[in-house]
Amino acid sequence: xxxxxxxxxxxxxxxxxxxxxxxxxxxxxxxxxxxxxxxxxxxxxxxxxxxxxxxxxxxxxxxxxxxxxxxxxxxxxxxxxxxxxxxxxxxxxxxxxxxxxxxxxxxxxxxxxx
Amino acid sequence: xxxxxxxxxxxxxxxxxxxxxxxxxxxxxxxxxxxxxxxxxxxxxxxxxxxxxxxxxxxxxxxxxxxxxxxxxxxxxxxxxxxxxxxxxxxxxxxxxxxxxxxxxxxxxxx
Numbered sequence: 001x002x003x004x005x006x007x008x009x010x011x012x013x014x015x016x017x018x019x020x021x022x023x024x025x026x027x028x029x030x031x032x033x034x035x036x037x038x039x040x041x042x043x044x045x046x047x048x049x050x051x052x053x054x055x056x057x058x059x060x061x062x063x064x065x066x067x068x069x070x071x072x073x074x075x076x077x078x079x080x081x082x083x084x085x086x087x088x089x090x091x092x093x094x095x096x097x098x099x100x101x102x103x104x105x106x107x108x109x110x111x112x113x114x
Numbered sequence: 115x116x117x118x119x120x121x122x123x124x125x126x127x128x129x130x131x132x133x134x135x136x137x138x139x140x141x142x143x144x145x146x147x148x149x150x151x152x153x154x155x156x157x158x159x160x161x162x163x164x165x166x167x168x169x170x171x172x173x174x175x176x177x178x179x180x181x182x183x184x185x186x187x188x189x190x191x192x193x194x195x196x197x198x199x200x201x202x203x204x205x206x207x208x209x210x211x212x213x214x215x216x217x218x219x220x221x222x223x224x225x
Contacts, residue, residue: 099205
């Protein structure tokens with residue numbers, strides 16, 4: 001069984017469209033994250049939720065809106081997609097909130113905006 | 115000093131070699147550190163956690179030097195399958211309970 005899963009794996013869309021990425025974890029973890037890895041391979045945190053509550057909200061455009069319907073799911077909706085949004089988006093989860101906990105990553109969603 | 119810095123490499127080594135990577139960090143209060151491995155076009159996977167002076171798991175040894183604020187990863191008897199990018203991960207110095215990922219060090223093991 002996959003511990004952290006994401007859908008879709010690949011997403012190709014045009015500028016201006018709205019798209020969503022879904023993430024689910026079956027590890028029983030309390031905390032979930034969204035990361036962006038750009039073409040230079042830097043992995044940067046975007047958002048973090050702990051028990052459905054937003055705890056980290058980095059400086060990302062408000063076109064990006066996360067939503068956590070329950071602690072096993074964290075979705076990412078992106079409005080008005082731009083070329084610069086092309087990247088790999090990783091979902092991750094950890095047992096608890098804080099920097100003492102290892103994070104486990106999903107397989108990533110490769111977003112290409114044309 | 116940057117939150118976390120790594121030599122990007124690549125480190126090209128023959129099978130069986132011993133190779134070491136260093137990672138420097140700025141948060142002197144950090145208590146936990148991690149090494150992740152990322153294969154090409156794959157997700158990062160946890161390789162090792164470091165909470166005290168170091169950790170060892172088979173051919174992999176992580177050492178922590180708090181005085182100089184660096185963490186090292188030593189790989190002994192390198193295998194072809196060790197070829198990957200190794201990410202050093204440290205807590206963010208500004209709090210918020212978040213982790214900062216280094217840009218990674220590329221390792222290429224050749225026959």
